[in-house]
Amino acid sequence: MPEQSPLDLLEGDPFGPHNLPYGVFSTADSPDRRRVGVRIGEYVLDAGAAALALGSPYAKLLDRPSLNPLLAAGRTAWRDVRRALTAWVTVPAHRPDIEPLLHTLPSVTLHLPYEVADYVDFYASEHHATNVGKIFRPDGDALTPNWKHLPIGYHGRSGTVVASGAEVVRPSGQRKAPSDPAPVFGPSVKLDIEAEVGFVVGVPSEQGRPVPLSAFRDHVFGVQLLNDWSARDLQAWEYVPLGPFLGKSFATSVSAWVTPLEALDAARVAPPARDFELLPYLDDSGEDDPGGLDLHLTVDLNGETVSAPPFSTMYWTAAQMLAHMTVNGASLRTGDLYGSGTVSGPAQEQRGSLLELTWNGTEPIGLPSGKRTFLEDGDVVTMTAWAPGPDGTKVGLGEVTGRIAPAVS
Structure with missing residues (x-):
């Protein structure tokens, strides 16, 4: 009997010839x-x-x-x-x-499979944005007035994007609780995860020329899972009035594998219905191809599943994020990376951050090792995902994992 070839895969292998990341x-x-x-x-x-x-x-x-x-x-x-x-x-x-x-x-x-040129992170999940608004503005509107009119984002730090498996050192910085008389300096005590999907730009664009929705697939090569590690206590003190800075810039982990967009053709779905009329450059109602993706994410903390966020619920699509990112004339470069922002669904077990899962630490989650709020030194976070493929197959996305190392003293 001839020896089995490594190319003879088991039926249903999510990394079969239909995938090829x-x-x-x-x-x-x-x-x-x-x-x-x-x-x-x-x-x-x-x-x-x-x-x-x-x-x-x-x-x-x-x-x-x-x-x-x-x-x-x-x-x-x-x-x-x-x-x-x-x-x-x-x-x-x-x-x-x-x-x-x-x-x-x-x-x-x-x-890291490519040289990251620029890194932008969005805030495209209505469920995540609503949860965050309820946590920090319990007596006000959960969503800010601009949220359903444009994809909100921030420009991150490309030099600290690391491949899956790299250790993440707990960041230090200023933090101030509402009851504290003055800020203090030290390691973050509210270190968090953000389960995201990243999009990798291949073809650059000319400065001064926006990239329309219809050109998305001409510029974006593929997707990666992405964990935008977040120090919530540093972020809360620094982000008014300009937004995320040191609470985000210390590390962003991405999968070592880039899944080409073509491998996800069977996973394309329509995004959720919009209840606002969008400006023309974001209006995808007349586009031939649906802009959503049916990706099923899983988040494990020390081997225990804590969340299963569905990407199909994202309010803003990757094409809309790209169009908004360039509408002012900003150019694309080969190797640009932009993240979707935290992926969260409507159910509690679909929340893509510990901030939401524990309601900012007030409702600890139960694990076999005990109740938990934010990340502790030695914790290992692993994110995986799959999408429907052709003929009933599944397309696996490469995992992204990271271990928390103690702060540098």
Whole structure:
């Protein structure tokens, strides 16, 4: 009986040929040599080596230490490279060339797959924004007057975006509780998570020229899971009047795998109904393709599931976020990353942050290890997700995980 090939995947594998997310990896024997990889099942294909072995013209995009050249190549190249990769891992005649270039996941080190140019984070979940408003403005309107007219966001720090698995050092800064006479300095005592979806820009745009809704798929290459770690106590003291700063900028974790948009075609859904008439540049009622995505997220704290946020409930779509981000003429660059903001659903178990799950620490959640509010040193947070794929399959999104390390003294 012939030995089973690594390319013979179990039925229903969420990382089958219908998915093929991209990453960057190195091996123990060549730790300084980074290469573009494609995940297939529990293996990583050295995509550049495969392209060279098969004499593919796409070697110039894949035989690189970063995804940036592929990101910049544009939608036609994204489609053609994906078709080639699908053939390489499915056509039996290619197996003698492809199988020697497969590495098991545990044997490789995964890296940040592209150079992050700019990082913007939005606030696109109505359920999350409403919960936060009720927590901090219990006697006022939960949503601010502008919330349903434009996607609210802030410009983050690209230099502190890290790949899944990197430790997150507890940040220090100023904090002041309402009852404190003066601010104090020290490690954050309300360190939190934000379960998000990130969108990776490939093709840049010209400064001064907004990107319309219809051009979303011409510019955005794919998606990643994203955890926008947040120090709620630092944030609460500093964010009036300008917004998030040190409470956010210390770390943002992303998956090591970028799922191409094309792999999520079967997961496209209409966004929730809007009860406000949108300005023309945000009005997607006449668009041919639905702008929502049916992504199912799961958040685990130390191995225990604490939340299952549904991305399909997001009020603002990724295309609307991109259109708003550029409507003033701001340009896109290859490697730009923008996050959706915390993904939360209508149910308590669908809240994508500990701020909401514990109602700002007043309602601790129960875990086998005891009741918990915010993150403690040594905690490990892991986010996973899946989406419906073609013909009843599931598309897995690469996990994003991080461990909290003590503050630097």
